[in-house]
Amino acid sequence: MTHANGDAAIEQFLNAVESANNKLGKxxxxxxxxxxxxxxxxxxxxxxxxxxxxxxxxxxxxxxxDWHVNSVLGHPRADFISPTQAVRKQGLMFSTHHDAxxxxxxxxxxxxxxxxxxxRTDQVLGPEQRVSVYTALQAMTTWPAYQHFEESSKxxxxxxxxxxxxxxxxxxxxxxxxxxxxxxxxxxxxxGETVYSKN
Ligand SMILES: [Zn+2]
Numbered sequence: 524m525t526h527a528n529g530d531a532a533i534e535q536f537l538n539a540v541e542s543a544n545n546k547l548g549k550x551x552x553x554x555x556x557x558x559x560x561x562x563x564x565x566x567x568x569x570x571x572x573x574x575x576x577x578x579x580x581x582x583x584x585x586x587x588x589d590w591h592v593n594s595v596l597g598h599p600r601a602d603f604i605s606p607t608q609a610v611r612k613q614g615l616m617f618s619t620h621h622d623a624x625x626x627x628x629x630x631x632x633x634x635x636x637x638x639x640x641x642x643r644t645d646q647v648l649g650p651e652q653r654v655s656v657y658t659a660l661q662a663m664t665t666w667p668a669y670q671h672f673e674e675s676s677k678x679x680x681x682x683x684x685x686x687x688x689x690x691x692x693x694x695x696x697x698x699x700x701x702x703x704x705x706x707x708x709x710x711x712x713x714x715g716e717t718v719y720s721k722n
Pocket of ligand 1: 526558622625
């Protein structure tokens, strides 16, 4: 698992995996690119061939999106940070994360950022990179289980599988995407026991 955020660092990681694959043969190793914030389209194109699993950090759009537009990257590069839809177009799974303590460990805000990509000043950064709520939920459940070779025991609510879970006040698939940030956790169940209850 490699933390690579700038496109030069990402290039170095892609080349390292490529040379390892050439030397040792391709196998199902699932090397993980952590963050990949400024990955370029030509680098997204290489992920699948190299077997690299992208773990993206969509909350970058909220916390630093305006700053990236105004001072660091500008358009159009700022629009392409954490390019969730671009990796989907390559047919890839991805996971999302919040990088606590860099950002607050709030899974519902990760969900909101992945779907809406709203900055602090209420701009939508890179609207073409938004994904559906269902895709964003897969990126928090089934796909990260795959990332860790745990897809046969985690990630889905199925008999025989392990699951910690939360109960929300509304169905995220049925509310308007802009309302996602208002979702409330009613109950948290961990290892079969209620560890949080709102009331
Ligand atoms: Zn980090």
